[in-house]
Amino acid sequence: MLIGKLSEQTGVSRRALRYYEEQGLLIPGRTCSGYRVYSDDAPLIVAQIQGLYAAGLDSDAIRQYLPCARGRTPDLEMCAELRTHLNGRAAELDTQLETISRQRQAILAHLS
Numbered sequence: 538m539l540i541g542k543l544s545e546q547t548g549v550s551r552r553a554l555r556y557y558e559e560q561g562l563l564i565p566g567r568t569c570s571g572y573r574v575y576s577d578d579a580p581l582i583v584a585q586i587q588g589l590y591a592a593g594l595d596s597d598a599i600r601q602y603l604p605c606a607r608g609r610t611p612d613l614e615m616c617a618e619l620r621t622h623l624n625g626r627a628a629e630l631d632t633q634l635e636t637i638s639r640q641r642q643a644i645l646a647h648l649s
Contacts, residue, residue, distance in 0.1 A: 538574070538575050538577075538579065539572060539573065539574065539575070540554055540555075540565075540572075540573045540575070543575045543579055543580065543583070546580050547580050547583045547584065549583055549587065554583070557586055558573070560596040560599075560600065561600050562582075562586050562596065562599055562600055562603060563575070563579065563582055563583065563586065565579075581609060582603070584609040584611070585603060585606040585608075585609070585611040586599060586603065588606070588609070588610055588611045589602070589603070589611065593626060593630065594626070598622060598626075602619050602622070605619055
């Protein structure tokens with residue numbers, strides 16, 4: 538399918554699809570005239586990419602762990618390396634939450 542149809546089918550902009558390609562996350566074929574042609578499983582791959590971005594993974598992590606993704610949500614087949622990465626990311630988020638909470642309390646103290 539061409540990029541316009543994939544964009545329409547997934548609700549993801551053509552610009553985002555081209556970005557996914559630049560990042561090595563979604564790899565289309567090309568017609569003899571240079572048009573991008575996506576495989577039948579491209580909508581699923583796009584859904585998986587979006588799910589992984591929504592979980593806070595960056596492009597490098599998504600490129601590395603996309604082969605572990607199963608289903609539209611996506612569910613991830615856990616391997617030791619992925620588990621370590623996700624645990625590290627969760628710890629980073631915990632630290633950010635603590636920082637935000639302290640900042641919020643300081644602001645509220647100024648407001649009272």
